[in-house]
Amino acid sequence: MSLNGQIPLRDIPADRVDRPLAAFARDYAEGEETGLHTHARAQLLYATRGLMRITTEAARFVVPPGRGLFVPAGLPHAVRMEGLVAMRALFLREDAAQGAPARPQVMVVTPLLRALILAACDEPLEWDEAGRGGHLAALILSELRRAATLPLAVPEPRDPRLLRLTAALREAPSRALTLEAWAEGCGASARTLQRLFLAETGMGFAQWRQALRLAEASAMLAQGVAPARAAAAVGYASASAFGAAYRAAFGETPRGVTS
Numbered sequence: 001m002s003l004n005g006q007i008p009l010r011d012i013p014a015d016r017v018d019r020p021l022a023a024f025a026r027d028y029a030e031g032e033e034t035g036l037h038t039h040a041r042a043q044l045l046y047a048t049r050g051l052m053r054i055t056t057e058a059a060r061f062v063v064p065p066g067r068g069l070f071v072p073a074g075l076p077h078a079v080r081m082e083g084l085v086a087m088r089a090l091f092l093r094e095d096a097a098q099g100a101p102a103r104p105q106v107m108v109v110t111p112l113l114r115a116l117i118l119a120a121c122d123e124p125l126e127w128d129e130a131g132r133g134g135h136l137a138a139l140i141l142s143e144l145r146r147a148a149t150l151p152l153a154v155p156e157p158r159d160p161r162l163l164r165l166t167a168a169l170r171e172a173p174s175r176a177l178t179l180e181a182w183a184e185g186c187g188a189s190a191r192t193l194q195r196l197f198l199a200e201t202g203m204g205f206a207q208w209r210q211a212l213r214l215a216e217a218s219a220m221l222a223q224g225v226a227p228a229r230a231a232a233a234v235g236y237a238s239a240s241a242f243g244a245a246y247r248a249a250f251g252e253t254p255r256g257v258t259s
Contacts, residue, residue, distance in 0.1 A: 015041050020093045038076050053082060069106055113144070
């Protein structure tokens with residue numbers, strides 16, 4: 001058992017059962033964390049309630065209800081819960097995960113996929129391959145293959161100068177300082193910081209900050225915050241500017257998250 005009384009996620013039977021797909025259901029309290037761990041099988045991390053923040057070496061992800069995170073097998077990751085989280089995850093055997101993304105991807109969980117995941121959670125781990133469990137698994141795998149993905153990853157840099165900057169922005173994403181202003185407290189010139197951003201995250205500073213702001217706004221929307229308030233909290237000058245950026249990134253209006 002772990003210090004908070006939870007069985008460590010790396011020890012759960014769903015990671016070993018002899019089925020192409022196994023469902024996993026567990027509820028977590030506000031602020032619980034899994035710690036860094038890996039699984040032998042690929043996962044779809046999904047929660048019907050609450051917000052999950054998932055960290056890997058390369059990026060951080062915000063996963064509200066209505067979204068899931070595909071995590072490749074063997075990838076170290078940690079999960080932190082915001083609010084009461086009802087996790088309903090899927091574990092995919094190697095053959096079932098063939099053709100899946102090689103990197104973590106945030107996926108849209110449609111109402112159909114959500115219902116299938118919940119139904120799979122009601123099945124025994126060693127479900128009848130010729131019965132209801134087998135039919136559910138086939139439908140789930142079909143839906144996963146066609147699931148849309150969303151740009152909710154915020155790449156994580158390694159350089160200590162960038163880490164100081166990104167940590168400050170994560171604490172207060174609405175801060176509108178220019179890269180030149182940030183450079184004064186980071187121990188590097190603005191030009192060096194911009195070069196490092198591109199080299200380590202694949203994004204320029206402005207693009208990285210927008211990715212962070214949209215991810216944090218998505219978290220707020222999922223928790224019931226009005227779009228105008230979410231926009232102001234992450235630094236957009238107007239609700240219309242936020243709405244345009246949100247639609248460009250996710251293909252829906254901000255209200256679509258809470259509807």
